[in-house]
Amino acid sequence: xxxxxxxxxxxxxxxxxxxxxxxxxxxxxxxxxxxxxxxxxxxxxxxxxxxxxxxxxxxxxxxxxxxxxxxxxxxxxxxxxxxxxxxxxxxxxxxxxxxxxxxxxxxxxxxxxxxxxxxxxxxxxxxxxxxxxxxxxxxxxxxxxxxxxxxxxxxxxxxxxxxxxxxxxxxxxxxxxxxxxxxxxxxxxxxxxxxxxxxxxxxxxxxxxxxxxxxxxxxxxxxxxxxxxxxxxxxxxxxxxxxxxxxxxxxxxxxxxxxxxxxxxxxxxxxxxxxxxxxxxxxxxxxxxxxxxxxxxxxxxxxxxxxxxxxxxxxxxxxxxxxxxxxxxxxxxxxxxxxxxxxxxxxxxxxxxxxxxxxxxxxxxxxxxxxxxxxxxxxxxxxxxxxxxxxxxxxxxxxxxxxxxxxxxx
Numbered sequence: 154x155x156x157x158x159x160x161x162x163x164x165x166x167x168x169x170x171x172x173x174x175x176x177x178x179x180x181x182x183x184x185x186x187x188x189x190x191x192x193x194x195x196x197x198x199x200x201x202x203x204x205x206x207x208x209x210x211x212x213x214x215x216x217x218x219x220x221x222x223x224x225x226x227x228x229x230x231x232x233x234x235x236x237x238x239x240x241x242x243x244x245x246x247x248x249x250x251x252x253x254x255x256x257x258x259x260x261x262x263x264x265x266x267x268x269x270x271x272x273x274x275x276x277x278x279x280x281x282x283x284x285x286x287x288x289x290x291x292x293x294x295x296x297x298x299x300x301x302x303x304x305x306x307x308x309x310x311x312x313x314x315x316x317x318x319x320x321x322x323x324x325x326x327x328x329x330x331x332x333x334x335x336x337x338x339x340x341x342x343x344x345x346x347x348x349x350x351x352x353x354x355x356x357x358x359x360x361x362x363x364x365x366x367x368x369x370x371x372x373x374x375x376x377x378x379x380x381x382x383x384x385x386x387x388x389x390x391x392x393x394x395x396x397x398x399x400x401x402x403x404x405x406x407x408x409x410x411x412x413x414x415x416x417x418x419x420x421x422x423x424x425x426x427x428x429x430x431x432x433x434x435x436x437x438x439x440x441x442x443x444x445x446x447x448x449x450x451x452x453x454x455x456x457x458x459x460x461x462x463x464x465x466x467x468x469x470x471x472x473x474x475x476x477x478x479x480x481x482x483x484x485x486x487x488x489x490x491x492x493x494x495x496x497x498x499x500x501x502x503x504x505x506x507x508x509x510x511x512x513x514x515x516x517x518x519x520x521x522x523x524x525x526x527x528x529x530x531x532x533x534x535x536x537x538x539x540x541x542x543x544x545x546x547x548x549x550x551x552x553x554x555x556x557x558x559x560x561x562x563x
Contacts, residue, residue: 154235156301163242163297169367171282171349172247172290179209179239187243191224191277195266212241215308217294220245224260225252226281229294234301244294248283253384280345285434350398357402357441360448365441388433389424395437396420399444407454408447409465416447459484460498463491467507471514472534475507511535512548519557526553 154160160176167174175186192201212218218230228245257274261267284290295305302308353368400417404410420440427433451468453461462484467475480503481488495503511533518529530541530553545553 154233156235156297159297159300160233160242163293166293167244169364170290171368172244174242174244176233177241177243178236187228188222188224188226188246189277189280191226194273195264195270211313215302217298217308217310219310219312221249222246225250225256227287229290231294231298244290246281247287248278248281249285249287251283252278276346280349354398354402357399357444357448358406360406360445360452362442362445362449365445366438369438369441385427385430385433388430389427392424392427392433392437392440393421396424396440399440403444403448406448407452409451409453409461409468411465411469412447412451416443456498457494459486459491460495463495463503464499464506467503467510470534471507471511472532475534477503508544509548512545515541515545515553516549516556519553520560526557529553 164174173186173189177186187201212230212232214232214234216231220228220230222228224246225248226246227249228243228247230244231242233240233242254271254275257271257278260274261270295310298308299305349368353365356365356368396417400413403416404413420436423436424433427436453464456464463480466473466480466483477488477492481491484491492503495501495506499506501509515529515533518524518532522529524532526542527538530536530538533541535541535544542552545551545556549556551559
């Protein structure tokens with residue numbers, strides 16, 4: 154096909170954000186791939202024929218279809234051109250809102266399902282990606298559609314209403330509930346969630362911001378135990394757990410406990426001050442990014458134990474005596490040996506490293522506080538404000554005052 158490369162890109166993109174993406178033909182449908190086996194597990198396997206009927210009766214070329222089924226799962230369907238037999242690209246399922254326990258209880262009641270299906274539903278929805286905003290996904294599909302259908306004016310977008318899909322999607326939901334739940338389905342959902350979590354934490358351990366931010370789309374707090382009837386408290390609990398997991402992932406990335414304790418304690422305080430679930434979700438995204446940057450900027454996995462100790466000493470207190478002689482004495486090594494090793498492993502002299510750290514801290518204080526420049530100099534361990542100004546300009550090409558003025562102008 155003339156769009157093979159673009160189609161492969163779509164498939165890889167969906168894989169990276171943990172959204173199921175399959176290509177099916179009129180010969181291979183119906184099957185359980187589309188909903189990850191949910192209807193089959195519920196004893197509604199023949200409902201897949203309804204999918205096939207809907208595709209044949211409703212979906213036509215040159216159109217992107219958006220569908221939400223009776224299980225609150227969302228899909229994009231489109232018929233691919235230039236194929237020997239009718240072929241569909243099916244993206245989903247994904248959620249656009251968190252499915253909470255009262256909704257699942259109502260769903261079980263509507264479908265005449267036994268109470269034991271509740272936990273199965275919870276495991277299923279824990280494995281489905283939650284996209285609060287699918288604008289990026291839709292933009293990607295529009296761009297793909299422009300390629301395969303020769304421009305933006307040659308295709309349409311249609312959202313199928315519940316009335317349109319009910320005939321197809323619910324035609325088989327009056328069946329009796331099976332006596333036994335398929336435990337393999339629950340196991341697969343659990344394994345999928347852990348695989349997503351492991352990919353996510355591995356990205357944090359590597360300091361890979363981009364990959365971690367993509368992986369976090371496959372996670373939500375919906376799979377966590379709902380310990381209270383307070384939704385905000387439950388979301389806070391999940392955020393606390395995420396803070397702990399992120400701290401452990403960063404620790405595995407060879408970040409010193411000094412930095413880990415600072416950032417995790419700071420986020421622990423912020424979590425308790427949250428007043429809405431939306432604020433929790435925003436903080437979760439911030440935490441992912443900050444922990445990745447912490448690994449990126451402070452990982453010491455490539456340093457010897459000696460240099461790790463020297464760096465930790467410097468980072469722990471910029472106002473202390475951080476001369477080569479003093480640090481060497483604290484570490485019980487020869488100053489010349491420490492100097493040579495530090496330069497060899499970090500690419501900087503110890504003095505240059507210390508000065509850069511002081512300037513970095515000064516930039517943080519200039520950006521985040523109204524402190525006088527002389528006070529900032531003291532917080533950076535430089536009591537002589539003239540020397541501080543000279544040092545700052547050496548690295549930033551501006552005096553501290555000029556730098557602060559540029560922030561306010563910006």
